[in-house]
Amino acid sequence: MSQGANQQEAQAGVQSSQPWNDPDAVPFIRFEKVTKKFGEFYAVDDVSLDIYRHELFALLGGSGCGKTTLLRMLAGFEEPSAGKIFIDGVDMAGVPPYERPTNMMFQSYALFPHMSVETNVAFGLHQDGYSKSEIKDRVADMLALVQMSKFAKRKPHQLSGGQRQRVALARSLVKQPKVLLLDEPLGALDKKLREQTQFELVNIQEKLGTTFVMVTHDQEEAMTMASRIAVMNDGVIKQIGTPFELYEYPNSRFTANFLGQVNLVEGTLIDDDEKYAIIRSDDIGGDIYIDHAVQGHEGTTLWVALRPERLRLCTEKPDDSGHNCFAGKVEEIGYLGGLSTYHVRLESGMRIKVSEPNTHRHNEPRYTWEDKVWVTWETGSASVLNQ
Amino acid sequence: MSEIKPTLKQRFDRWMIRHGRVLVIGLPYLWLFLFFLVPFLIVLKISFATAEYAQPPYSALFQWVDEGVNVAINFGNYLFLLSDSLYITAYLNSIRIAAISTVITLLIGYPMAYGIARAKGSTRNLLLMLVILPFWTSFLIRVYAWIGILDREGLINAALMGMHIISEPLIMRQTEFAVYIGIVYTYLPFMILPLYSTLEKMDGSLLEAALDLGCKPWKAFLKITLPLSMPGVLAGSLLVFIPAVGEFVIPELLGGPNTLMIGRTLWNEFFSNRDWPIASSVAIAMLIFLVVPIMYFQHIQGKTEEAGK
Numbered sequence: 001m002s003q004g005a006n007q008q009e010a011q012a013g014v015q016s017s018q019p020w021n022d023p024d025a026v027p028f029i030r031f032e033k034v035t036k037k038f039g040e041f042y043a044v045d046d047v048s049l050d051i052y053r054h055e056l057f058a059l060l061g062g063s064g065c066g067k068t069t070l071l072r073m074l075a076g077f078e079e080p081s082a083g084k085i086f087i088d089g090v091d092m093a094g095v096p097p098y099e100r101p102t103n104m105m106f107q108s109y110a111l112f113p114h115m116s117v118e119t120n121v122a123f124g125l126h127q128d129g130y131s132k133s134e135i136k137d138r139v140a141d142m143l144a145l146v147q148m149s150k151f152a153k154r155k156p157h158q159l160s161g162g163q164r165q166r167v168a169l170a171r172s173l174v175k176q177p178k179v180l181l182l183d184e185p186l187g188a189l190d191k192k193l194r195e196q197t198q199f200e201l202v203n204i205q206e207k208l209g210t211t212f213v214m215v216t217h218d219q220e221e222a223m224t225m226a227s228r229i230a231v232m233n234d235g236v237i238k239q240i241g242t243p244f245e246l247y248e249y250p251n252s253r254f255t256a257n258f259l260g261q262v263n264l265v266e267g268t269l270i271d272d273d274e275k276y277a278i279i280r281s282d283d284i285g286g287d288i289y290i291d292h293a294v295q296g297h298e299g300t301t302l303w304v305a306l307r308p309e310r311l312r313l314c315t316e317k318p319d320d321s322g323h324n325c326f327a328g329k330v331e332e333i334g335y336l337g338g339l340s341t342y343h344v345r346l347e348s349g350m351r352i353k354v355s356e357p358n359t360h361r362h363n364e365p366r367y368t369w370e371d372k373v374w375v376t377w378e379t380g381s382a383s384v385l386n387q
Numbered sequence: 388m389s390e391i392k393p394t395l396k397q398r399f400d401r402w403m404i405r406h407g408r409v410l411v412i413g414l415p416y417l418w419l420f421l422f423f424l425v426p427f428l429i430v431l432k433i434s435f436a437t438a439e440y441a442q443p444p445y446s447a448l449f450q451w452v453d454e455g456v457n458v459a460i461n462f463g464n465y466l467f468l469l470s471d472s473l474y475i476t477a478y479l480n481s482i483r484i485a486a487i488s489t490v491i492t493l494l495i496g497y498p499m500a501y502g503i504a505r506a507k508g509s510t511r512n513l514l515l516m517l518v519i520l521p522f523w524t525s526f527l528i529r530v531y532a533w534i535g536i537l538d539r540e541g542l543i544n545a546a547l548m549g550m551h552i553i554s555e556p557l558i559m560r561q562t563e564f565a566v567y568i569g570i571v572y573t574y575l576p577f578m579i580l581p582l583y584s585t586l587e588k589m590d591g592s593l594l595e596a597a598l599d600l601g602c603k604p605w606k607a608f609l610k611i612t613l614p615l616s617m618p619g620v621l622a623g624s625l626l627v628f629i630p631a632v633g634e635f636v637i638p639e640l641l642g643g644p645n646t647l648m649i650g651r652t653l654w655n656e657f658f659s660n661r662d663w664p665i666a667s668s669v670a671i672a673m674l675i676f677l678v679v680p681i682m683y684f685q686h687i688q689g690k691t692e693e694a695g696k
Contacts, residue, residue: 097598110596114614124600
C-alpha cells in the first residue's frame with residue numbers, strides 16, 4: 001500500500017503544478033450538480049466534480065456506486081436527469097456520442113469481431129473522412145505505440161486478452177480525443193499483466209498529455225495510476241483527493257476502509273490540550289493519544305483510524321512515554337512473503353490487525369500463535385474521523 | 388483376493404456410459420436412414436426406370452436372367468427433362484419466385500426481428516409469441532384463409548367496393564402476386580427467428596463503440612449490425628428459399644394456371660400423367676439444385692462458428 005504513497009511523493013517533485021489547488025485554474029471537465037435517475041433509483045445523486053487538463057482521474061467505488069454512469073454521461077450514452085456537464089467549456093447537453101470530443105475504452109473492449117486489428121483502429125478515422133494515406137500512417141503510429149504492429153492483420157478472436165486491451169486502447173486514442181474514458185481498463189487481465197499494463201498506460205498518458213478519466217473498483221489500480229481519485233458510494237462522491245491525501249487523510253470511515261487496510265476504533269474525545277488530544281475508547285480498553293488537533297469538543301464520538309503498517313509489535317512493554325500501548329495475544333498470522341500480518345486480540349477483546357515488513361530472512365517468524373505482545377504506535381500515526 | 392461383483396444396475400450404468408453416446412446419436416440416424424435415405428434411394432431407382440402400364444407403373448432396374456443380373460438403366464428421363472422446355476421453365480420460375488419471396492421476407496423480417504431483439508423482457512416474449520402463434524393452426528387452413536381474403540368476392544374487394552374506392556373487383560387470387568403473399572406470409576417466421584437469435588446475441592457495446600468513434604447511428608447499423616447479423620440473414624434466407632422452391636400447396640391454391648412451379652409439375656407427372664420415372668427424375672434434379680446452397684450454407688456456418696471462438 002505504501003507503494004502508492006511513495007509514488008505520489010516521487011511525483012510531487014516532477015509534477016509541480018497541481019491545478020486543483022490553484023483557485024484560478026479552469027477545469028477541463030465540469031460536472032455541475034449532476035443527477036441521474038433510473039426510474040426511482042438514483043444512480044448518481046447531485047454530483048459536482050472538476051477535472052483538469054492532463055489529469056489521470058480515477059472514479060473509484062464498488063459495483064453500483066454510480067461511477068460507470070458518470071463515465072457514460074461523459075461519453076454521451078446517458079443524459080443527466082438534472083445538472084450540466086461541460087467539456088472544455090462546452091455544455092454537452094444533447095450532444096450525441098458521435099459528436100463529443102471523447103473516446104471510450106470499453107470494459108469488454110468492444111472490438112468489432114468482423115474487422116482486423118488495423119480496420120478496428122482505423123474505424124474512427126474513416127468516420128472523420130481522413131485521407132487513406134493519413135489513416136494508414138496514424139494507425140501504424142498508434143499500433144507501434146501499443147506494440148501491436150505485428151498483429152495488424154489479425155482478427156480480435158486471434159488475440160490474447162492483453163493484446164485485445166492494447167488494440168482497444170489504440171482504437172480509442174487514434175482520434176486524439178480531448179478526453180479518453182476508460183471503463184475498468186484492466187479488469188479483464190490477470191494480476192501480473194495488470195500491474196505491468198498500469199505503468200504502460202500511465203506512460204502513454206504522460207507521452208500524449210490526453211486527459212484520462214478512468215473507472216475502477218480496484219483501489220490499488222487507482223492509487224498506482226491516478227493523479228486524483230474520487231471515491232464514490234451510493235451515487236455520491238465521498239472524497240476527492242490525490243492517492244496520498246486519501247490514504248493519509250481520509251475524511252470518513254468509508255474512505256479509510258475502502259483504501260487499504262485499517263483498524264477503526266470508536267471513542268470519545270475527553271481532552272484536547274496543546275500537546276495531545278486524548279480519546280477514550282472502550283473498544284481498545286484505554287486512552288489514545290493524538291499529537292494533532294482534532295475536530296470536535298469534549299464528549300464528541302470519534303473514530304481513530306489505525307493503518308496496520310503503522311502499528312508495531314513488541315514482546316516487552318516499551319518504556320518510552322507509555323502512550324498508545326496495549327497488551328494482547330497473537331491470534332492469527334498471515335505470511336505474505338514481503339510482509340506478515342498479525343491479528344492480535346487485545347485485553348479489551350478487540351481484534352487489531354498489525355502488519356510488519358519481512359526485511360530479513362529470519363529462520364523463524366518473530367511471533368507465533370498465543371505469544372503475548374504489545375501493540376504500540378506513535379502519537380502522529382493515527383488519523384481521527386468525525387463520520 | 389475376491390473381486391466384488393457389480394450389481395445388475397451398476398453393470399447397466401457402466402454399459403450406458405460406454406455406449407450411451409452411440410445410442411443417442413444412433414437412433415436419429417436410424418430414423419433418417421429408414422425414412423429419408425431408403426425412400427430417396429427408391430425414388431432414385433425409379434428415376435432410372437422406364438414408364439410401363441403395369442403395377443408398379445415402371446420397369447424393374449435389376450432382372451435375374453439366366454443366373455445373371457441384367458441391369459437396365461435408363462438416362463432417358465433426365466435427357467427428357469432437358470429437352471422439354473416445360474421443365475426448365477418450371478425450375479427457373481420456381482427459383483425466381485422463391486428468390487423474390489426470400490428478398491421480400493428478408494425486407495419485412497429484418498426490421499421485425501430487430502424490433503423484437505431490442506424490446507424489453509416481457510414485451511419481447513409477447514412479440515416472439517405472436518410470431519410463432521400462426522403455427523398453432525394448420526398451414527392449409529391459413530392458406531385457405533388467404534383465398535377468403537384475396538378472392539373476387541373476398542374481404543379486400545368487399546371492403547374496397549363497400550367504401551366505393553373501386554367499382555370492379557380486383558383480380559388478386561390466381562395470380563403470381565397471391566403466390567408471393569402466400570409464401571411471404573407462411574415463411575416469415577422462418578426468417579424472423581434466426582435473425583432474432585443473431586441480433587439478440589449481439590453485444591450492445593459494439594454499437595456504442597461505433598457511435599463513440601464518430602459513426603452516425605444509421606451508418607453504425609450498416610457497418611456493424613448488418614455484417615454481424617449475416618449468419619442470421621443467410622440462415623433465414625435459406626430456410627425460406629429452399630422450401631419455397633419446392634412449394635406445391637401455395638401455387639396450387641393461390642396461384643393461377645400460369646403460375647408454373649416445379650412442385651406442381653411434379654404433382655402432375657405423378658398423379659395426372661402417372662409417369663413415375665419422369666416425376667422421380669424431376670424430384671432428384673430439384674434435390675441436386677437445392678443441395679448446393681445447403682452445402683454452401685453449412686460451409687459458411689462452420690466458418691463463422693470457428694471465427695466466433
